[in-house]
Amino acid sequence: MRNWPSAVISSGPRRRPVPGGRVTVLAAAISAAVALAAAGCGSSGSGAGKQVAASAKQTIVFATQGLGSEGTATTTAVKAFEKLHPNITVQILNLSPTSDVAFEQLVQRFTAGSVTPDVITSDVIWPAQFAQSGWLANLSQFKPDTGAYFPAQMATGEYKGGVYAIPWFINAEGLYYRTDLIKTPPTTPAELFSDATAAMKADPALKEGLAFEGDKYEGAVTAFQSMGGDISTSNLANIDTPANKAVLTMMASAITSHVAPSAVSTWEEGQVQNAWLSGQTPFALNWPYIFALSDGKGCQPGCNPVFNKTGWVPFPSPSGTPQASLGGDDLAVNGKSTHQAAAWEFIQYLSSNSAQIARAISAGDPPSVKSAYGQQLYSAAPFFQQEQAVYAAATPRPVTPVYSQISSQLQTMISSVLTGGASPSAALSSTAPTVKQLMSTVSSGG
Amino acid sequence: MTARQEPAAPAAAIAAAGAGQRRHGSFSLAARDRRFGYGLVAPAVIVLLAITAFPLVYNVWNSFHHVDYLFPAALGSFAGVHNYSEMFTGGQFLPSLYRTLGFTAVSVAVEFAIGLALALALNRRFHGRPLVRAAILIPWAVPTVVSGLLWKSMFDPQNGFVNYILQSLHLPLAHTTWLGQTWTAWAAILVADAWRNTPFIALLLLAGLQVIPRDVYEAAKIDGAGVLRTFVRITLPILKPAIMVALIFRTLSSFLIFDVIYAMTNGGPGDSTQVLAYLNWFAMFNESNYGLGAAISVALMVISLIIAAIYVAAFRTEQVV
Numbered sequence: 121m122r123n124w125p126s127a128v129i130s131s132g133p134r135r136r137p138v139p140g141g142r143v144t145v146l147a148a149a150i151s152a153a154v155a156l157a158a159a160g161c162g163s164s165g166s167g168a169g170k171q172v173a174a175s176a177k178q179t180i181v182f183a184t185q186g187l188g189s190e191g192t193a194t195t196t197a198v199k200a201f202e203k204l205h206p207n208i209t210v211q212i213l214n215l216s217p218t219s220d221v222a223f224e225q226l227v228q229r230f231t232a233g234s235v236t237p238d239v240i241t242s243d244v245i246w247p248a249q250f251a252q253s254g255w256l257a258n259l260s261q262f263k264p265d266t267g268a269y270f271p272a273q274m275a276t277g278e279y280k281g282g283v284y285a286i287p288w289f290i291n292a293e294g295l296y297y298r299t300d301l302i303k304t305p306p307t308t309p310a311e312l313f314s315d316a317t318a319a320m321k322a323d324p325a326l327k328e329g330l331a332f333e334g335d336k337y338e339g340a341v342t343a344f345q346s347m348g349g350d351i352s353t354s355n356l357a358n359i360d361t362p363a364n365k366a367v368l369t370m371m372a373s374a375i376t377s378h379v380a381p382s383a384v385s386t387w388e389e390g391q392v393q394n395a396w397l398s399g400q401t402p403f404a405l406n407w408p409y410i411f412a413l414s415d416g417k418g419c420q421p422g423c424n425p426v427f428n429k430t431g432w433v434p435f436p437s438p439s440g441t442p443q444a445s446l447g448g449d450d451l452a453v454n455g456k457s458t459h460q461a462a463a464w465e466f467i468q469y470l471s472s473n474s475a476q477i478a479r480a481i482s483a484g485d486p487p488s489v490k491s492a493y494g495q496q497l498y499s500a501a502p503f504f505q506q507e508q509a510v511y512a513a514a515t516p517r518p519v520t521p522v523y524s525q526i527s528s529q530l531q532t533m534i535s536s537v538l539t540g541g542a543s544p545s546a547a548l549s550s551t552a553p554t555v556k557q558l559m560s561t562v563s564s565g566g
Numbered sequence: 567m568t569a570r571q572e573p574a575a576p577a578a579a580i581a582a583a584g585a586g587q588r589r590h591g592s593f594s595l596a597a598r599d600r601r602f603g604y605g606l607v608a609p610a611v612i613v614l615l616a617i618t619a620f621p622l623v624y625n626v627w628n629s630f631h632h633v634d635y636l637f638p639a640a641l642g643s644f645a646g647v648h649n650y651s652e653m654f655t656g657g658q659f660l661p662s663l664y665r666t667l668g669f670t671a672v673s674v675a676v677e678f679a680i681g682l683a684l685a686l687a688l689n690r691r692f693h694g695r696p697l698v699r700a701a702i703l704i705p706w707a708v709p710t711v712v713s714g715l716l717w718k719s720m721f722d723p724q725n726g727f728v729n730y731i732l733q734s735l736h737l738p739l740a741h742t743t744w745l746g747q748t749w750t751a752w753a754a755i756l757v758a759d760a761w762r763n764t765p766f767i768a769l770l771l772l773a774g775l776q777v778i779p780r781d782v783y784e785a786a787k788i789d790g791a792g793v794l795r796t797f798v799r800i801t802l803p804i805l806k807p808a809i810m811v812a813l814i815f816r817t818l819s820s821f822l823i824f825d826v827i828y829a830m831t832n833g834g835p836g837d838s839t840q841v842l843a844y845l846n847w848f849a850m851f852n853e854s855n856y857g858l859g860a861a862i863s864v865a866l867m868v869i870s871l872i873i874a875a876i877y878v879a880a881f882r883t884e885q886v887v
Contacts, residue, residue, distance in 0.1 A: 227851060228851075231635060231854065249636070335832070336833065336835065381724060383723040385746040385835065386746050522636065524852050532836050533836075539834075539835035540747070541835055541838065
């Protein structure tokens with residue numbers, strides 16, 4: 121180690137610096153330039169090749185996320201599928217558990233024109249962008265039963281008259297409340313704030329009144345939407361509405377009135393989950409997976425401070441109509457895949473009742489298929505019954521190929537309001553024109 | 567390599583035609599040697615060209631074409647300066663450039679000052695010096711994203727250790743939401759960046775210090791020079807080449823800062839820590855607009871070259887003096 125730097129600065133010992141130093145300077149400049157340039161690459165490819173029949177012996181690659189119990193559930197499902205279809209082998213390609221990173225990993229494969237993965241797990245906000253770019257196979261050819269799924273999630277896979285993704289499991293964001301501290305769940309933001317303040321006074325173990333994710337990432341957008349923010353496709357032409365202003369004001373005042381800690385402006389789901397499971401907050405905004413952690417399989421009294429004290433409702437919005445931001449994962453097929461028929465068989469299996477219920481019980485992933493909600497599921501995991509109230513309020517994020525750019529604008533807007541960098545009205549009025557312009561680029565050019 | 571074959575070297579053969587047998591032999595041997603040498607370096611040169619020259623040219627090509635995957639119909643068509651004008655009309659480029667330059671100036675100054683102090687301290691003899699020298703290298707061996715996430719959790723206002731220490735010592739700022747305000751977020755980024763990169767500067771400077779002969783210092787002492795005078799007149803001038811290398815490397819890599827910010831703030835709060843490399847990443851991997859991303863890359867490259875040129879110029883004038 122010690123030799124290396126002295127080799128770099130071989131001109132060091134001499135009294136007068138020699139031109140060797142200048143060479144290093146130039147080398148540094150060139151290497152910087154080159155490192156930068158290497159960042160840019162992409163290529164276009166042609167259409168899908170010759171298709172392999174579903175009955176032929178073949179291997180398909182399934183790109184998915186999920187660690188721990190989710191990963192185990194996927195492996196189990198794959199094994200069961202291979203037993204039913206001995207001619208098809210499914211190879212799992214694990215993507216990053218972080219949604220944004222998994223997105224990049226897929227985009228890189230698609231831009232490179234790769235024929236694998238054949239089947240991908242797609243966050244509900246991706247199919248429109250992927251379909252617009254021509255990366256997904258149109259599944260209409262297989263005549264999917266679109267009526268079997270929750271309509272809000274089915275809509276995330278439909279784009280320009282085609283079906284590009286099939287719901288795998290649904291997610292919606294709602295308000296967790298402590299049933300031992302809060303007798304009846306609040307129905308207005310004012311009630312929520314006063315209940316939270318009262319609970320904090322009554323129980324010194326509570327560190328805050330409300331936890332939500334306000335860091336600058338996709339979660340800030342779902343939090344905004346779950347609290348009542350209107351970002352429906354029709355509203356994107358002008359998001360600067362009194363209703364949106366009311367939601368932003370409520371988010372900011374949660375912090376200024378010390379109901380929520382200022383730290384929520386840097387929190388993601390993980391921190392909210394910790395705050396909830398450690399029993400330091402009476403209210404928390406989060407996804408259904410919390411239920412599986414607090415009350416789920418293998419948990420008994422005393423395994424965490426909130427065991428059997430967990431209630432879940434849609435967040436009371438300022439407008440009075442609750443919304444629960446729709447999340448969840450869809451399944452889609454690579455447009456360049458030559459195994460599309462086998463891929464479709466696999467998707468059909470994953471969205472079958474038995475596979476959906478098995479995954480819900482073992483990994484806590486709520487079924488996307490409506491008929492899966494029944495006695496078999498409830499007897500194994502009773503909390504799924506309570507979850508339906510939140511799914512009924514499920515509101516999708518806009519289905520548009522420029523969603524990631526719009527989301528980025530909204531993230532900046534919410535982040536600056538939560539950190540006191542801008543007032544709700546100033547943030548809305550500066551963001552609205554950009555969002556409108558982004559929407560117009562697709563409608564005119566796409 | 568076809569080593570057994572007698573190489574046909576027309577030029578060498580013609581040149582040596584009039585000469586004697588012996589000369590002819592030595593000439594063709596030299597040519598053969600040279601050709602063998604070229605053959606040996608060829609694979610490396612080809613690989614280098616493939617991974618450096620090709621992407622560079624390809625990137626510049628991309629910057630003048632429509633490579634926006636949202637509009638597949640237009641993929642690859644000539645765009646003129648459209649990507650460059652979009653870069654400026656987007657309204658993010660200039661503010662990000664100023665932020666990046668500001669951060670570069672501050673971080674390089676801070677890291678250099680601490681690095682120099684560290685190097686001077688480590689150059690003295692003391693008990694356990696090898697251990698300390700090895701220890702300061704540890705932060706440098708930690709991947710940047712890991713160190714970013716590490717510091718993000720340490721700066722967490724509720725469960726992080728920074729506020730815990732401040733509170734335990736009854737110091738101010740113990741209730742700061744570090745990553746939630748513009749200037750404190752920058753401070754946190756600076757700490758994370760300095761923690762990781764200062765050892766690099768210290769190491770380069772230490773290597774420079776180690777080759778200064780002791781007798782020079784002894785002579786200065788005999789001549790009655792004090793500590794400060796010795797440092798300014800002897801240590802600094804001899805150390806200058808090492809300083810230049812350290813500054814150039816750090817300035818350019820600081821100008822391209824991305825991973826710490828990506829891991830810690832994602833450009834937030836608002837867009838107050840959004841730097842040029844972040845903008846570049848966003849255009850390419852979030853918008854899948856490789857044309858726009860390439861334009862930003864080219865801009866980054868040009869600015870990097872300008873910075874490098876300024877250092878070269880500064881170095882030249884020093885040399886004349």
